[in-house]
Amino acid sequence: MRALDVDPIHGTRQTFRALCDVMSRPGTVSRIQTTPTDYAITATLVDHEVTFHSSDEELTTALAEQGRHSATDPTAADIVHATGTPSWDVRDLERGSLVEPSEGATVVYRVEGLSETPKDGLTDVTVSGPGVDGTTTFGVGLPAAELSALADAQADYPRGVDAVFASDNRVAALPRSVTLRVADDPESIENGGDR
Numbered sequence: 001m002r003a004l005d006v007d008p009i010h011g012t013r014q015t016f017r018a019l020c021d022v023m024s025r026p027g028t029v030s031r032i033q034t035t036p037t038d039y040a041i042t043a044t045l046v047d048h049e050v051t052f053h054s055s056d057e058e059l060t061t062a063l064a065e066q067g068r069h070s071a072t073d074p075t076a077a078d079i080v081h082a083t084g085t086p087s088w089d090v091r092d093l094e095r096g097s098l099v100e101p102s103e104g105a106t107v108v109y110r111v112e113g114l115s116e117t118p119k120d121g122l123t124d125v126t127v128s129g130p131g132v133d134g135t136t137t138f139g140v141g142l143p144a145a146e147l148s149a150l151a152d153a154q155a156d157y158p159r160g161v162d163a164v165f166a167s168d169n170r171v172a173a174l175p176r177s178v179t180l181r182v183a184d185d186p187e188s189i190e191n192g193g194d195r
Contacts, residue, residue, distance in 0.1 A: 004039040004062045015044040019164065022173040027127040027136035029116045029172045037166035038081065038110040045079050045106065054081035083110045085146050091153045093161050095176075101158035104176055107150075109163065112141030114170040123147055124183035127174065137183070138172060140165055147182045150174065 006012065011034040018030040019041065034040035039059060046052050046063055051072040054060050059081060063069035074080045074088040096104035115138060118124045122139030125147055140147060142165075154160035160176030174180060 004043055004059070006034050006040050006043045008043075011040055012044045015040045018171055019044065019173070022164070022171055023131075023162070023175050025131050026129065026174055026178045027125070027132060027138045027172065029114050029138060029170050031169050032166075032171055033169065035169050036110070037169055037171055038083075038108055041108050041164055041166055041171065042079065042081055045108070050078040051076065052079045052081070053077040055087070056081060056083055077105060079106050079108065081108045081110075084112070085143055090146070090149045090161065090163075093153065095153065095156065095159040095161060098159065101160070101176070104159060104161050106162045106164065109142060109165050111165045111167045113139065114141065114165055114167045114172050115139035118183070125174070126181045126183060127178050128180075129178035131175075132178065140172070141167060144182050147180075151180050151182060154178070154180070 015032050015034060018032050021030050022028055032040055042059060046068050048068055051070045053072055053074040060069055075092050080093060090107060093105040096102060113122050115122055118137055119139040122141050123144045124137055125140055126135050126137045128135045150163055154176050162176055163174045165172045
């Protein structure tokens with residue numbers, strides 16, 4: 001994906017390893033050498049077999065030139081890309097079924113910042129569940145309302161959406177298997193129950 005400055009071999013391999021790391025250890029923040037990180041993640045995940053939605057014209061054009069852009073509405077897409085707070089509602093994305101929960105969408109958010117610890121200017125998210133030793137809290141550069149909507153979208157485990165956050169050269173993830181609480185939103189739902 002040279003059009004996005006992503007090395008199709010080394011860049012995607014390093015990005016894939018970082019994604020595996022953050023998906024298996026929710027709430028941790030890893031670094032990716034290729035920037036913009038959301039482009040590297042999308043270039044790694046999107047191929048001709050998955051449907052994709054983004055309003056980012058540079059990204060969709062580069063994927064289309066590679067024969068990898070199967071555009072669709074966000075509510076039907078396998079991979080959905082958002083620059084900041086999206087115009088669509090994350091709760092309306094595909095969540096899979098009890099038989100095939102893996103058919104739920106993956107959302108790649110480009111966010112204003114990521115921090116392994118709570119930090120001013122970021123929304124604190126506390127995570128528990130598989131891959132987390134007790135609980136962990138990290139900071140995400142999205143409004144609390146968007147993160148609470150994500151908690152709603154993940155509330156029917158094993159159904160739900162996987163979320164990946166990208167900022168500068170950092171990446172973090174919240175797979176559908178975790179329970180999350182948004183610190184800045186008293187209405188926040190703790191999803192999932194016992195797992």
